[in-house]
Amino acid sequence: MDRTSLMTGIEKNWEKFLSMPVSEKLPFFSRDSKIYDCLFAQQFDRASLSHIFSVADTLRTITKNKEGMDFAGSLLSHKRAMLYFVQPSTRTFLSFLNACHILGIKTGEIRDTSTSSELKGETPEDTVRTFSSYVDMIIMRHPTPNFVEKTAWLMNRTNRPVPVINGGSGKDQHPTQALLDVYTLHKSFSGEIDNKTIAMVGDLKRGRTVRSLSYLMKNYKNIKLIFISPKEFAMEKDILDFLKKHNIPFYETDNFREGIAQADAVYMTRIQDEHDKNKESAGVDISSFEFKTEHLNIIKKNAVIMHPLPRRSEIDPLVDEDPRAVYWRQERNGMWARAALISHIFSVDGQILKHK
């Protein structure tokens, strides 16, 4: 189904649109055969990932001096973006804010619904529609499942559509985190992500980062996944079904030591207890899923240790000193990957590559 058919057909009813498979919805969130609204990790293919990584690499090189920074800052100085982050965030918010500023985009922000007219009873739908009266892009994090997608759906139906980027939605997806995670793998392994074994550890059931990262793995060859978690927080069936459909081998285990020993990348995550409804996390012992200095002797010599952050006790801060711990670089990579993505959406990525 193309975008025009989607505009005039089933999409008129949000619930029906939501129930469509993601693959069928993608044209609605694309323009000129490329990403317009960035909502799902499934929107990235190998070519677009590789392109965005080249743009990110080029941007970080050319902005090392004032002339390059001035050039980058002129590219989108005619644009404004709204950062609507009504769920706590440090690095996604700050990296998007700084990514916008690198490209010259002026920014506004709401970080708490108690400071917006939502407190007076305005619906979230009317709130996001209001943003589009003032800005050229909406970047958002929202606790309600699928609300970021609904915002993009609403925007595409107005006479002033603006692109929407998902900075984390409910428990479902965090596509730009997956983008920066794969960019970190790309940089850590000199562009060679094929043939790698990736262990994901922790709360795989409610961690939106591991869900989005699993989707991206379909773009690489001969990937193996190891899901290491307490049984209460095992990866959800929809992701396991996706991996089976794409012939990506995986196995699930609660044996942390055995799992991480086989991995080229160990992706640690924290328990997502903000999603607890009945204190589900309280009775779960996660002590055997924590990365301590003793585990540095178990993992491969060239492995990398990643974490989307923030962390609690799942990685001992003493591990930070090991060169295989890349999570601080990973968060910085996020700013460049997000700047590259925004430049791609606004079609100034070609100018960045030419500047090289």
Ligand code: CP
């Ligand atoms: N990784 C991540 O989403 O971090 P924040 O919650 O700090 O944005």
